Amino acid sequence: MPSPNTVDLPERFRDRDIFRDHQNRLFVVLGYIQPSDRVLSYLKYIPAEDGMWAAGGIRYRRTFWGSVDSTLEGMAILPKDYIIEDNHFQTHLVEPPRSAIMEYYRPELRLKEIMEEPTDALEVLSKTAAETLHDALGISFDNLGVAGSILWKGHSTKHSDINMNIYGFTNAWILYNNFEKVDRFDNHARLRSLPEWKHAIGRVHNRIEVLRPTDLDALFSRRKALCIGDRCIGITPVLFPDETPIHHGSESYTTQTTEPVTLRMTIKNAEFSIFHPAIYEINPIKHNDSSINRIMVYDGAFGGLFENGDQVEVSGTLQKVTMTNEDTHFYQVMVGTKNGSGKEYIRFL
Numbered sequence: 640m641p642s643p644n645t646v647d648l649p650e651r652f653r654d655r656d657i658f659r660d661h662q663n664r665l666f667v668v669l670g671y672i673q674p675s676d677r678v679l680s681y682l683k684y685i686p687a688e689d690g691m692w693a694a695g696g697i698r699y700r701r702t703f704w705g706s707v708d709s710t711l712e713g714m715a716i717l718p719k720d721y722i723i724e725d726n727h728f729q730t731h732l733v734e735p736p737r738s739a740i741m742e743y744y745r746p747e748l749r750l751k752e753i754m755e756e757p758t759d760a761l762e763v764l765s766k767t768a769a770e771t772l773h774d775a776l777g778i779s780f781d782n783l784g785v786a787g788s789i790l791w792k793g794h795s796t797k798h799s800d801i802n803m804n805i806y807g808f809t810n811a812w813i814l815y816n817n818f819e820k821v822d823r824f825d826n827h828a829r830l831r832s833l834p835e836w837k838h839a840i841g842r843v844h845n846r847i848e849v850l851r852p853t854d855l856d857a858l859f860s861r862r863k864a865l866c867i868g869d870r871c872i873g874i875t876p877v878l879f880p881d882e883t884p885i886h887h888g889s890e891s892y893t894t895q896t897t898e899p900v901t902l903r904m905t906i907k908n909a910e911f912s913i914f915h916p917a918i919y920e921i922n923p924i925k926h927n928d929s930s931i932n933r934i935m936v937y938d939g940a941f942g943g944l945f946e947n948g949d950q951v952e953v954s955g956t957l958q959k960v961t962m963t964n965e966d967t968h969f970y971q972v973m974v975g976t977k978n979g980s981g982k983e984y985i986r987f988l
Contacts, residue, residue: 643749677734682713746784811876917942937975
């Protein structure tokens with residue numbers, strides 16, 4: 640079987656892929672809107688003698704903890720040529736050049752390696768989760784992969800989580816619409832309960848203090864996750880490159896306000912809401928002279944939660960979306976920007 644870590648780079652990177660640069664820094668690919676010559680990503684682990692993660696004789700410290708602030712901290716320690724003014728997003732982003740990549744880790748090949756010979760308790764649970772999805776829903780093992788530190792073999796059975804990817808628009812929605820079926824299929828599998836989201840709810844509240852406990856309970860009651868026994872597993876939907884609704888360079892986003900706007904909207908189409916970035920088409924609304932048609936979400940706390948017909952309050956950055964090859968434009972609200980950190984959210988009305 641081919642090695643799950645290789646320098647044979649894909650033509651287009653996928654959300655949640657992982658790569659290592661020549662200084663042994665580890666990056667996670669951020670979203671499906673990817674440039675062709677660089678990799679939009681964030682720095683997650685750096686070599687450190689006192690690090691809690693280890694692989695290939697190197698210890699690592701984690702630098703990213705799921706917030707915009709930790710993304711900015713990672714940017715501060717990277718080489719200047721890793722950070723560019725992106726012509727699609729019209730802001731400075733972490734985009735290492737492809738030439739800087741020493742190793743690329745393939746999630747689906749790593750899972751195949753685990754399926755053949757798991758080496759510890761976390762790998763055994765990863766195998767069990769893949770088998771459960773395959774047997775209960777008919778998901779091909781080829782469309783599943785492992786993510787996080789298990790992917791690059793830096794995990795610890797004491798403190799690492801289990802994260803997986805499910806690939807393809809259809810497969811992702813099969814899972815999303817059938818979590819209860821998986822729960823009923825296997826005595827060892829169950830849905831994650833609301834109390835088990837306590838720490839995740841706390842993290843969101845700490846960085847977005849305007850959200851009340853009732854707001855967060857309502858949001859997390861919609862969140863779906865699978866547990867095998869007492870271990871919960873994050874399964875992220877990932878689009879194949881030829882399925883992405885927006886290609887890098889097909890649009891450009893120009894920020895219209897220095898502070899987030901807060902508006903009430905009705906969700907019209909949520910078919911791409913479970914992917915990253917999440918897209919919610921809305922019933923068009925007017926704000927001053929702007930006709931807003933879309934919410935784009937880079938904050939993972941608000942993806943995959945809202946459905947067609949939901950009425951929501953959105954706080955985010957107003958952006959003009961210019962279509963590159965057409966003489967047209969519209970407006971969107973972006974949730975998860977650097978400047979709006981701690982102020983941007985979506986909640987039910």
